[in-house]
Amino acid sequence: MKKTARVRAIFACFGLMCCFTVFSARLVYLQVDQHEKYARIAAEKHVKKQPIIAGRGEIRDVNGELLAANEPLSTVIADGSLIDTGKASPDEIAAILAGPLKMDRAKLAEKLDTPRKYVVLKRSVTESEKALLIQGMADYRDRTQKAIKGIFFESDSRRVYPNNEVLCHVLGFMGQKRTDNGGAEETERMGVEGVERSMDKWLRGYDGFRYIERDRNGEEIVPYRGQERFARDGYNVRLSIDMRLQHIVETELDALYKQYRPEFTTAIMMDPKTGRVLAMANRPCFDPNNMSRGSKTEDGKPLDIKPEQMKNNAVISVMEPGSMFKIVPVSAALNDKLVSLDTVINCEGGRWLYGGKILKEHGHGDHPNLSVFDVVVHSSNIGAAKLGMKLGEQRFYEYVRSFGFGERTGINLPGEVPGIVHSPKSSGWNKLTLTRMPIGQGVCVTPIQMVSAMSAIANGGHLMMPQIVDSVVDDTGKTIVNFPAMQMRQVVGPEAAAQLRSALKDVVSKRGTAFAATIPGYSAGGKTGTAQIAKPGGGGYYDNRFVTSFVGFFPADDPQVVCLVMVDDAKAAENLNYGGLIAGPAFSRIGEQAAHYLNIPPDVQPAPEAVAKVTKADH
C-alpha cells in the first residue's frame, strides 16, 4: 500500500514536472524566441508615437513690438464609435455644438451619426470658440446627467500678423508644403516670402516626440512613457525696423498712392552709419493674414490677391534710376581728383551732339557752362555725361560696381535681384553708354542699391551692407545670433563724399531741383530722379510715363537718416511729373516726422514768417 502511494506520488510529481516543463518551454518560446513579434503587436495596440509640435518663433521690431505671432487653434474631431456608447444622441450633441461652431445642426448631426472613428467636424476653431464649446458640453452634462463621449480637440496654430498690411512685404507670409511620407501625406509649414522665408531655419524650431502607452479608453498612462525628445521652439527674430518710422513711411505712401495712382511706389529709410533699414514699404500691398488657403472677404467672396501686390519692389524690382545716379560720376570724378567742385564744365547750352545723338538737358536747363557743384544742383545731364567721359569707360564702370550696382546687396530678404550693369567689354555697352549711364540711363538698379549708394555718400564713403535683421534671440532674450553692421568697402574718400554732400545740400534749396523736399527746421541733402519708362521689348521710351524719385539724407552736416521715395508711373500732369515735385514733398513730410520721433535737434533756423506765425498763435 505504502509502495503504491509512493509510486503514485512519483507519478504525480513527474506529471507536474512535465506539465511545468511544457509551460516553461512555451513561456521561453514566447518570451525569447517570439519576443519581438509579440512586443510589436502589443506596442501597436497600446504604444503610440505622439508628436510634440514646436512653436514657430515670433518676429518683433527693434523696440520689441510684436509683428508676427502664433494663434493657437483647434480641430474638432468626433469618434463615432464612442458617441454610440454615450448617453447623448448625435442629435443632442449636434444641438450643443452647432452654435459655438457656427455650423448647420442637421449637417452636424449627419456627420456625428457614423461608426467612423475619426471625423473632422471643423478646423481652425479659435480658443474662444473652443471655450464656448466646452462650456456648452459641461452645462449639458450638469443639466441632464448625461456625459458626451467621443468629441476631441486636436491642437493646431495659425500665423497672425497684428499690423495687417503694415510691413507686409518685409514680413512675408507662410505656406504649406505637402510631402508623401511612406504613403501618409504630411503637411509642412514654411515661410514663403519675406523674413518668414529668409529666416525660416531660425524661426521654425524642431518638433519632438514621445512614445506613450494608452489604456482601454485611449487615455495616456503617464508612468509608462517611453523614449521622449523635447521639442525646441523656434527662435525669435528681431528686425532693425522701427514700427513708428514704418507707420510714418506707410502713411505717406498711402497718400502718394491715392493721389497719383502709380503702378507702384516704394520707400526705404536707412541708418547710413550702420546700414540698418529703419523702414521699408511698398504700395500696392496685401494683408498677410489673408494668405492662408481659402481666405475670403468679409462678404464671403474669395480673396483675389494679385502677384504685383506681393512684390517687394524695394529689392526685386529694377528700374533706370535717372538723375539719382549722377552721384556716382560726380563722386568718382571728385575722388579721383579729376575735378573739383569749382571746375567748370561746358554744358553746350543744353544740347550736345555726341555719337550721332543729341543729349539734351531736361526742362529749362539751357546753361552754357556749369561748375561741378552746379551740375549736381541743377542736375545737368550734359555735365554728368562729360564727367563720365573724364573718368573713362573702365574707371567709371569700376566705380559703378564699387557702389554696389550690378550685384546683390546681401540684405536678408528673399528674391533680391542684382540689377543690370553692362561692362565695357560686353555687347550691351556701346559708344553712347558712357554718356548715358552717368545720367541713369542704360543701367537698372534696385531701390535698396540706390539707398545703399546714397548712404555711402552720407557716411563718408563706406558702403554698408543693408541689414534688416538685427538679431536672433531665444525665449529668455538671450542673443543667439547677432547681425552687426558690416562695411563692404570704402567706395570714395571722406573728402569726396563731403564735397558731394555739400552740393546735394544745395539741391534741396530754392536753387536746386528739390526745394519741395526741404524739411522744416532741418538741413537736408539729396538727389532727384526722373526717368522715362522703357517700352517692353526695347522699343525706346514712353514720352509721358516716368519713374519719379528722390533719395536724400538729413541732417545734412551729420546725416542720421537716408530715405528714398520712388513712384513708378505717377498719373500727374506732365509739367509736374518730376522727382522733386512728386517724391520730394513725400520725403519732406517723412523726414520732418522722423526727425521729431528720433529726437534729432533742429539745425536750421525756422524761416522768419514761420516764427511770426507761431508767436501770433501763442498770443
Add this chain to the structure above:
Amino acid sequence: MSTNRRRRLENTVPVGAFSPWLIIAVLALLGGMTWVYYKNQLVHRGESIGKMERELVELGRKNEALKGRIAQLSTYSALQKACNDGTIKMIKILPASIVHVDFPRRSGGNGDEIRAVSNEVTSR
C-alpha cells in the same frame, strides 16, 4: 488501523516545519500588496501629472492667444482707429503737469567737467 488513530494521524499539522514558509508567504503577500499600492500611487500621480501638463499646455495656448490679441489691439493703426471712434481719447499733457528734474550745477568748475544734461533742443 482504527478510525480514531487514522484521524489523529491525518490531523497532525507540522506547524514547526510550515512556519518559515508561512512567514515567507506573508512577507511575499505584504510585498505584493505594497507593490500594488505603490503602482497604484504611481498611476494616480501619473494621471495628476498628465492633467497638470494638459492644463499647462492650455494655459500656454490661452497666453499665446491673448498675446496676439493684445498685439492686435495695441498696433498703431488699431489705436488710431480706436482714437477716431472715440473708444480712447488723447489727453494733452499740460506744461504745468510736467515735472522738470534739474540737476544742481556744480560750482567752481571751469566748464570742462562731465555733467548730466537733459536732451535740450538747440537751434543753430
